[in-house]
Amino acid sequence: MSATVQKTQPAxxxxxxxxxxxxxxxxxxxxxxxxxxxxVLLILCTWIxxxxxxxxxxxxxxxxxxxxxxxxxxxxxVVVITRNIDLSxxxxxxxxxxxCGDFVSGTDHSAFVVVLLGIALGTACGLVSGLLVSFGKVxxxxxxxxxxxxxxxxxxxxxxxxxxxxxxxxxxxxxLGTGSVLGIPYLPLITAAxxxxxxxxxxxxxGGRELYAIGSNxxxxxxxxxxxxxxxxxxxxxxxxxxGFAGALWLARFGTVVAxxxxxxxxxxxxxxxxxxxxxxxxxxxxxxxxxxxxLLTTIGSALVVLKVSSFWQQAITGVLLxxxxxxxxxxxxxxxxxxxxxxxx
Numbered sequence: 001m002s003a004t005v006q007k008t009q010p011a012x013x014x015x016x017x018x019x020x021x022x023x024x025x026x027x028x029x030x031x032x033x034x035x036x037x038x039x040v041l042l043i044l045c046t047w048i049x050x051x052x053x054x055x056x057x058x059x060x061x062x063x064x065x066x067x068x069x070x071x072x073x074x075x076x077x078v079v080v081i082t083r084n085i086d087l088s089x090x091x092x093x094x095x096x097x098x099x100c101g102d103f104v105s106g107t108d109h110s111a112f113v114v115v116l117l118g119i120a121l122g123t124a125c126g127l128v129s130g131l132l133v134s135f136g137k138v139x140x141x142x143x144x145x146x147x148x149x150x151x152x153x154x155x156x157x158x159x160x161x162x163x164x165x166x167x168x169x170x171x172x173x174x175x176l177g178t179g180s181v182l183g184i185p186y187l188p189l190i191t192a193a194x195x196x197x198x199x200x201x202x203x204x205x206x207g208g209r210e211l212y213a214i215g216s217n218x219x220x221x222x223x224x225x226x227x228x229x230x231x232x233x234x235x236x237x238x239x240x241x242x243x244g245f246a247g248a249l250w251l252a253r254f255g256t257v258v259a260x261x262x263x264x265x266x267x268x269x270x271x272x273x274x275x276x277x278x279x280x281x282x283x284x285x286x287x288x289x290x291x292x293x294x295x296l297l298t299t300i301g302s303a304l305v306v307l308k309v310s311s312f313w314q315q316a317i318t319g320v321l322l323x324x325x326x327x328x329x330x331x332x333x334x335x336x337x338x339x340x341x342x343x344x345x346x
Contacts, residue, residue: 032277032289039296046303053306060185064253066298067187068093068246070291072265073272074191074198075242077290079235080273081202083215083282084133084140086236088125089243090265091151096121096247097257098155101164104173111176115248122244123237125151130236134229148266159259166255177252187249194242199287211235215282271322272297280326297321 043062047054072089079086096118104114125147132143166174179186202208213221214228222228251257276293278285301314 032286032292035276035289035292035296039292039299042296042299042303046306050306053303056183060180062299062302063188064185065302066295067185067191068249068253069265069268069272069298070294071191071194071242071246071249072269073276073290073294074195074287075239076269077273077276077278077285077287078198078202078211079140079239080270080278080280081211081215081282081285082232082235083218084232084235085144085270085280086126086129086239087141087144087266087270088129088147088151089239089246089269090262090267091148091155092122092125092240092243093247093250093262093265094260095125095151095155095158096244097250097261098159098164098259100248101169101251101257102158104170105164105168108170109173110170111172111252114173114176114251115245118244118246118248118251119241120244122240122242122247124240125244126237126240127233129240130233133236134232152260152263156259161259163259164251164255164257169251169255173252174255175252177249177254187253190249194245195287195291202287207231207234212283215279215284217283268297268318269294271318275321275325277325 043054052058072093076086076089099121100114100118103109103117129140129143129147132138133140136143176186181189202211210221210226210231213224213226214231218228247262250261254261272294273285273290274280274293275296276285276291277289297318300317304310304314
């Protein structure tokens with residue numbers, strides 16, 4: 001009489017990695033919810049202190065003030081997901097805003113032409129950065145920091161100390177920044193459409209999922225046959241296109257544009273993305289979280305103005321939130337790695 005001994009097979013490593021990734025996603029989704037809760041609480045507290053904060057004009061100002069930053073955060077988050085960064089977005093906004101304004105000043109060009117021009121210029125800037133990062137193998141921080149200064153220099157040379165005045169812009173362009181549908185301004189509607197479309201692509205399409213794979217483990221993505229260079233190049237082109245689009249909207253929103261428009265915004269955009277739960281190490285996060293982070297930072301600035309608090313505190317609060325977000329990312333990453341190792345040992 002014989003007995004058959006069955007050996008327990010260890011769980012595949014891929015299953016452990018999926019479990020760890022699910023745990024990480026759950027933690028970051030909880031963080032997105034906490035950011036949303038903090039945003040609501042901030043709005044309520046400011047409204048209690050000053051009821052005019054949420055009157056009709058106050059709500060419109062909140063939506064308009066956050067629209068362009070949210071739009072830039074969407075483009076930046078796609079790059080950060082691939083474990084890269086784009087520090088040139090603020091300078092791209094300034095360049096495209098001035099270039100579009102210079103192109104349409106004293107003409108009757110439509111807003112559609114302005115938007116196309118802005119997207120084209122922004123895409124060109126993004127392609128240059130993407131080519132150097134993906135094919136040239138130059139660190140993203142070095143490339144985009146260099147592009148920031150190059151684009152700023154080009155913008156100042158182009159402007160030559162002059163500015164674009166709203167009085168010289170076509171009415172169709174200005175109406176893009178001031179018009180509304182059912183009381184809702186165009187800009188937040190446009191931003192919401194871009195946000196929803198990008199989020200759907202990242203979650204539903206293979207190309208979007210491959211961006212997460214590249215950010216999670218570039219070497220594993222390469223072995224899996226993912227076209228890393230092409231995907232990273234596409235991410236930078238998208239970020240540049242979004243920044244160029246934001247530049248055109250900046251022109252429509254403010255009318256008057258100088259050479260240093262959006263100067264310093266690149267750090268604010270990165271802060272919004274990281275605060276919103278997109279890990280600076282790549283592979284984790286969503287554009288929804290990035291949008292919440294941008295909305296939170298913008299609302300903090302608006303609330304401080306309403307409460308007559310020095311703008312210095314806005315920078316201090318942004319710095320604290322950024323440090324807290326990066327610390328949280330590192331803690332989550334270490335605990336996830338530790339949990340994965342324990343599963344493999346078991």
